[in-house]
Amino acid sequence: MNKKMLLLVLLCSVSFFALQAQYNFVVQNGSASVYNTLQEAYDNTSAGDTIYLPGGSFNFPSVDKPLVWIGVGYHPDSTAATYFTRINNPVNFSGNCDNTYLTGMHFMSNVTFGTSGQDVTDVTIFRCRISGSLTLKYNNTVEVLLNDKVSECIIDGSIDAGMGSNVIIEKTILKGTLGHFRNSYMNHNIFTYGARNSGSGYSFLLSYCENCQVKNSVINYYSYVNWRADVYGSINNNFLNNIFAGNITFPDGTNTGSYNITGVDLSTVFENIDGNFQDFSYLHNFHLKAGSPAAAAGMNGADIGIYGHTVPFKDGGLPVTPHIRSVEVNDETTNGLLPVSVSVGAQEN
Template sequence: MKTKRLFTLFTTLIAFTAFGQNVITVDNSVGANAQYSDLQSAIDNASSGDTIYIHASELSYGNATIDKQLKLVGYGHSNTIKNTYLGSIILEDNASGSEFTGLYVLSGIDCQNSVTVINDLVFENCRFYALSFGSSFYAGCNNVLVKGCVVPSISGFATNMIITNNVLTRVYIDENYQSVTIRNNFFFHPSSGSPNCIINYSSANGSITAQNNIFYYTSASSSVAINVAGVIYEYCLSYTPNGTYEIMNGSNNLDNVNPLFVNVINNQYEADIDDFHLQAGSPAIGAGVNGFDIGLYDGSAFEFNNFGFTPGIPTVTITAITEQVAPGDNVEVTIQSNSN
């Protein structure tokens, strides 16, 4: 007797090997035949420029510390069966040029580079508890891209940072407001603590401009505060179905207007049911800067993926398998694939 199971296979593509010198595989599942079962061991033995594929697992891979250029590629962050879970990631000196995709980092990522600036970081299709680019005690980061991620909080000292196509709650800008781009994101408005989605701690020196973002709060029953010193909104949209948003500081905004999503119900991220695409007739279509749409999907080649699947790496799902097989008979398997 075979028990019918639904499980997912993680398939890698040769195209990604161009990133680095070697491709290293890690899988902590029982009986797996990857090169490593422990992620930190794989990192310690990797060379600068290597790519590490981290298979989906029901178990967390624990905490990781990185002090070299690596690309970490996971399966995804919000699949109903398995994901690539990590506890935390600490980036130290010499981690410049590192990339991260398809990971669920439960305790977030923290830059703790004490000597040299970390340059050229890419975070794509990941889910973090928080993403911190250090504090005044560290050297900071430069040239940072955060794209297609789900993250409640982004903070720290970073220059030339682009935050785009993400599901967010708050962004804290400590310094260098003039070199930070916040565009085409979806903000679940915070329901506790500070009421503001974007906070500029350098407001005495100047303002940061946020463009093409949607601010959404399903639980409001009265006026929702969004304005804060040093933040200007342009071509943004706010909406709460049960209350009102205060008028955003800035220009060409849509204040308290229903964006007409395909499906967003609650004030929290739910990958299985949320659909942030805009319905036909949405006021956000073509209402952004230069006629682009407001919200997650700006018409570019990049598409936000609810589950954090890495573009170019297909997911293969066995949806049916013969339950009983006589000796010598064939096992019939039905496979469904997605090219992502």
């Protein structure tokens, strides 16, 4: 990132909290332009442009073109100097949004890709939190090659691929069901839900999924008599080197599994779980505690869970852009100017 772009990104993050003025949104398309509203910034983009969002609370526009969206982060502690980038409304990306890239934002509601008859492909969602459900494909009647990737995210709801294939879910903390995936790959995740909803309802890890591989993950799903909480309506999926809270057995129909560890008390796995394991908390510590059964139990001797990947989950969830560590604003002006001191740290990955 060049110096001019870095300065504009800093203005984005500092403007509201430091200067108590209007927000600034930067659009980068070779040169950089600054706008006062997100809608105005979006209206002035072309396909492939990048929008930098500051910390603050916003509504997304209706999105009908492929863009790169970069917020300042979702984690409250990591964004103390700027506030996190919060998206308040449900967001829909139309079928014209192939190659969309999202990072550094907390979506407070559902995120949906595609419209009737037009799917979105090649989507990347990196270091975001979604406090709703994620729908990667508009309907589930036809199998489509999606080529999507969800990495280092926190998903508080379910993910439905709509019979989409070649989707990667990695290093992600998910409460909810993976539905209608085809030929997809789930690696080094934590699945926190415990199978049963209130009353007589049930929830499942995989629902109507086919030919998927789940490996190196911690799975809180367990079974009741005559119910299989790991799979429902799913065939030909393979579970490798996972830890299950329940006493899961394979084969389960045409679903297979090898080198899984079952019946595990998850309190023996992680450093700290603050309260209810099923509901995400920033006070949870998903690093493995000493003697954890997940240590070196993954494929090729890797640790199971979000930190066992060769490029592990990054604490704090910051996007790969310079990070504002602190902002100091002088109470008095000097020569008519308001002195502002900003401390910035580079991000290696």
